[in-house]
Amino acid sequence: xxxxxxxxxxxxxxxxxxxxxxxxxxxxxxxxxxxxxxxxxxxxxxxxxxxxxxxxxxxxxxxxxxxxxxxxxxxxxxxxxxxxxxxxxxxxxxxxxxxxxxxxxxxxxxxxxxxxxxxxxxxxxxxxxxxxxxxxxxxxxxxxxxxxxxxxxxxxxxxxxxxxxxxxxxxxxxxxxxxxxxxxxxxxxxxxxxxxxxxxxxxxxxxxxxxxxxxxxxxxxxxxxxxxxxxxxxxxxxxxxxxxxxxxxxxxxxxxxxxxxxxxxxxxxxxxxx
Amino acid sequence: xxxxxxxxxxxxxxxxxxxxxxxxxxxxxxxxxxxxxxxxxxxxxxxxxxxxxxxxxxxxxxxxxxxxxxxxxxxxxxxxxxxxxxxxxxxxxxxxxxxxxxxxxxxxx
Numbered sequence: 001x002x003x004x005x006x007x008x009x010x011x012x013x014x015x016x017x018x019x020x021x022x023x024x025x026x027x028x029x030x031x032x033x034x035x036x037x038x039x040x041x042x043x044x045x046x047x048x049x050x051x052x053x054x055x056x057x058x059x060x061x062x063x064x065x066x067x068x069x070x071x072x073x074x075x076x077x078x079x080x081x082x083x084x085x086x087x088x089x090x091x092x093x094x095x096x097x098x099x100x101x102x103x104x105x106x107x108x109x110x111x112x113x114x115x116x117x118x119x120x121x122x123x124x125x126x127x128x129x130x131x132x133x134x135x136x137x138x139x140x141x142x143x144x145x146x147x148x149x150x151x152x153x154x155x156x157x158x159x160x161x162x163x164x165x166x167x168x169x170x171x172x173x174x175x176x177x178x179x180x181x182x183x184x185x186x187x188x189x190x191x192x193x194x195x196x197x198x199x200x201x202x203x204x205x206x207x208x209x210x211x212x213x214x215x216x217x218x219x220x221x222x223x224x225x226x227x228x229x230x231x232x233x234x235x236x237x238x239x240x241x242x243x244x245x246x247x248x249x250x251x252x253x254x255x256x257x258x259x260x261x262x263x264x265x266x267x268x269x270x271x272x273x274x
Numbered sequence: 275x276x277x278x279x280x281x282x283x284x285x286x287x288x289x290x291x292x293x294x295x296x297x298x299x300x301x302x303x304x305x306x307x308x309x310x311x312x313x314x315x316x317x318x319x320x321x322x323x324x325x326x327x328x329x330x331x332x333x334x335x336x337x338x339x340x341x342x343x344x345x346x347x348x349x350x351x352x353x354x355x356x357x358x359x360x361x362x363x364x365x366x367x368x369x370x371x372x373x374x375x376x377x378x379x380x381x382x383x
Binding site: 149150153154157158160161182183185186187188189190193197198199 | 290291292293295296298299300302303306307345346
């Protein structure tokens with residue numbers, strides 16, 4: 001690929017704690033493992049965590065702040081992942097940067113990073129204020145992460161409205177922390193409910209998975225070779241990466257896949273046979 | 275789901291919470307997307323009823339003006355059962371002087 005062909009993708013959600021940073025880390029590793037030169041930018045200057053999830057927190061020397069100030073070269077600030085050298089992190093600077101950081105600054109950073117990457121993933125802060133607007137200014141396309149919960153879907157809807165008004169296209173959806181059993185029992189918004197309401201194409205479905213917590217504890221994303229390879233969330237993240245690259249990987253609605261008496265009973269009730 | 279929940283659902287005493295969530299979400303998003311707060315909607319609803327009732331006699335109790343949303347498009351939907359048409363529309367400024375100040379809604383009931 002030539003220097004200008006990087007895809008710059010914003011990973012956002014509106015609500016905090018739905019899995020933006022986890023997705024950024026795992027997707028970054030998965031893309032890198034597919035051979036794409038991938039850079040992840042931590043745009044959450046107030047509450048940065050991407051370094052921790054990638055296990056790179058002890059290797060940060062310079063940050064986006066020094067790059068913008070011109071006191072170091074971009075290559076000096078980018079932290080290469082040891083196991084997956086196709087992946088580099090541009091760490092967030094000091095929270096005080098928020099006082100002066102402008103959308104143009106984020107554009108400058110993303111453009112520089114894009115010159116040597118195939119994919120640039122921007123980990124967006126929660127909220128819809130300045131931090132979000134700065135991060136969104138630098139992106140061409142977006143992935144909205146949400147969970148099947150009222151507050152998360154409502155906030156995602158707000159963010160989608162803002163992305164639309166900025167002309168960011170395409171916008172795709174990742175539905176995170178899905179509990180198939182609760183969905184089958186109709187005790188949770190269904191996949192169909194969420195995609196109908198938000199009217200976005202579904203890029204991935206990630207099941208609630210305890211291995212995500214374990215991998216965060218260790219600073220080793222599930223998509224790293226030999227780590228969470230077998231776990232449902234790892235498979236889901238890898239599939240997101242494959243779909244993002246244009247591969248046709250079918251999506252299966254987990255609530256319709258289940259068998260067992262309770263799920264069957266739940267479906268019977270849903271069909272109003274009683 | 276506890277056994278009691280299951281029995282309640284079987285007996286149709288209670289709908290599944292997922293369905294409740296969907297309905298609540300659709301309602302709140304219709305308001306979020308149109309950026310109309312309930313007070314403004316109420317005012318608009320009142321004025322729409324006033325205008326319509328100048329021309330036809332409507333059932334104010336049964337009338338419904340609400341926001342509905344589908345595919346990220348929000349629509350204002352009014353459902354106003356008509357009792358009968360007015361023989362002479364009550365248009366302010368056209369006709370009797372007292373009609374311009376009177377509330378046509380109250381007159382209709």
